[in-house]
Amino acid sequence: xxxxxxxxxxxxxxxxxxxxxxxxxxxxxxxxYWYKQDSKKFLKIMFSYNNKELIINETVPNxxxxxxPDKAHLNLHINSLELGDSAVYFCxxxxxxxxxxxxGSGTQLSVL
Amino acid sequence: xxxxxQIPAALSVPEGENxxxxxxxxxxxxxxxxxxxxxxxxxxxxxxxxxxxxxEQTSGRLNASLDKSSGRSTLYIAASQPGDSATYLxxxxxxxxxxxxxxGGGTRVLVKP
Numbered sequence: 001x002x003x004x005x006x007x008x009x010x011x012x013x014x015x016x017x018x019x020x021x022x023x024x025x026x027x028x029x030x031x032x033y034w035y036k037q038d039s040k041k042f043l044k045i046m047f048s049y050n051n052k053e054l055i056i057n058e059t060v061p062n063x064x065x066x067x068x069p070d071k072a073h074l075n076l077h078i079n080s081l082e083l084g085d086s087a088v089y090f091c092x093x094x095x096x097x098x099x100x101x102x103x104g105s106g107t108q109l110s111v112l
Numbered sequence: 113x114x115x116x117x118q119i120p121a122a123l124s125v126p127e128g129e130n131x132x133x134x135x136x137x138x139x140x141x142x143x144x145x146x147x148x149x150x151x152x153x154x155x156x157x158x159x160x161x162x163x164x165x166x167x168e169q170t171s172g173r174l175n176a177s178l179d180k181s182s183g184r185s186t187l188y189i190a191a192s193q194p195g196d197s198a199t200y201l202x203x204x205x206x207x208x209x210x211x212x213x214x215x216g217g218g219t220r221v222l223v224k225p
Contacts, residue, residue, distance in 0.1 A: 004155075043156075043201065043215040056212055090155055100146065101203075101213065103155035 003027050006091045006104035013081055014112055021076045021107045023091030029102070030095065031055075032074035034066060037088040037106070049074050081111045114139040114206050118216035126224050131189035133219050135202035140180045143205040147176050147187050150199045150218070159200075160187070192223045 006023040013019055025032065033056075034046040047066045048056035054066070063079045078085060091104040115138045125131060135145070144163045148156040160169045160176040162185065168177045173190040189196055201218040 041199065041218055043203075045212055048212070092156075100158040100161050101148075101156075102158065103148075105155040106153075 004091055004093055004102050004104040006089075006107055008107060009105065010108050010110075012110045012112065015081055015083060017081050018077070018079045019081060019109070020078070021089055021091075021109075023074050023076070023104060025072055025091075025093040025102070027093060027095075027102060029093035030071050031093060032068065032071070033092040033094075033101070034074065034076050035090040035092060035103075037090060039087070043090070047074075047076075078109075081109075083111050085109060086111045114142075114204055114214045116202060116204050116214050116216040118200075118202060118219050120219060121217065122220040122222075124222040124224060125192055127192060127194060129192055129223075131187075131192050131196065131221060131223075133187040133189075133200050133202075133221070135185040135187070135216055137183045137185075137204045137214075139204075139206060140183055141206065142180065145176075145178055145185050146203045146205070146213070147174075147185075148201045148203065150201060156201065192221075194223050194225050197221055197223050 004025045031050045033048045035043050037043045046060050049068045051071050052068045065077045068074045088106045088108050090106045092101045094101045117136045146161045147159045150156045162169045162178040175188045178185045199218045199220045203213040203215045205213050
């Protein structure tokens with residue numbers, strides 16, 4: 001069983017569109033994250049939620065809006081997509097926010 | 113601001129040789145340091161986590177050391193195999209609100225048969 005699953009794996013879309021990426025974890029963790037990996041492979045945190053509450057919100061355009069309906073899910077909605085949003089987005093989870101992180105397999109977003 | 117650096121960016125070794133991967137961080141007030149493996153097109157897999165109070169962690173052929181005073185961690189992989197080919201990333205968890213992981217840029221490893 002996949003511990004952290006995110007969908008879709010690939011997302012190709014036009015500039016200006018709105019899209020969502022879903023993430024679910026079945027590990028019983030209470031902290032979930034969104035990370036962005038750019039073309040140079042650098043991973044940077046975007047958001048972190050603990051028990052459905054936002055605890056980290058990095059300098060991310062407000063076109064990006066995370067939504068956590070329950071502690072097992074953290075979805076990422078992106079409005080008005082831009083070319084620079086093209087990257088691989090990873091969802092992750094951990095227990096208590098300081099333990100090992102478990103990553104999903106990533107969503108490769110391509111904005112044309 | 114915490115910065116994490118991994119040098120070299122790429123490394124190629126013949127099978128059987130020991131691998132030494134370096135990670136340096138600027139802020140010694142870390143909570144823990146983690147090493148991850150990333151295969152092409154895949155997510156990250158956590159390999160080892162070293163708490164700030166520890167000096168090393170071992171798992172099979174992997175050994176990671178931590179020297180907070182010098183801001184360094186080293187991942188050793190003994191008797192490398194072609195299956196060890198991947199990108200290895202280190203990440204430092206800083207003692208700040210939100211427990212934010214700061215990642216290095218990774219070292220891409222190729223083990224040649």
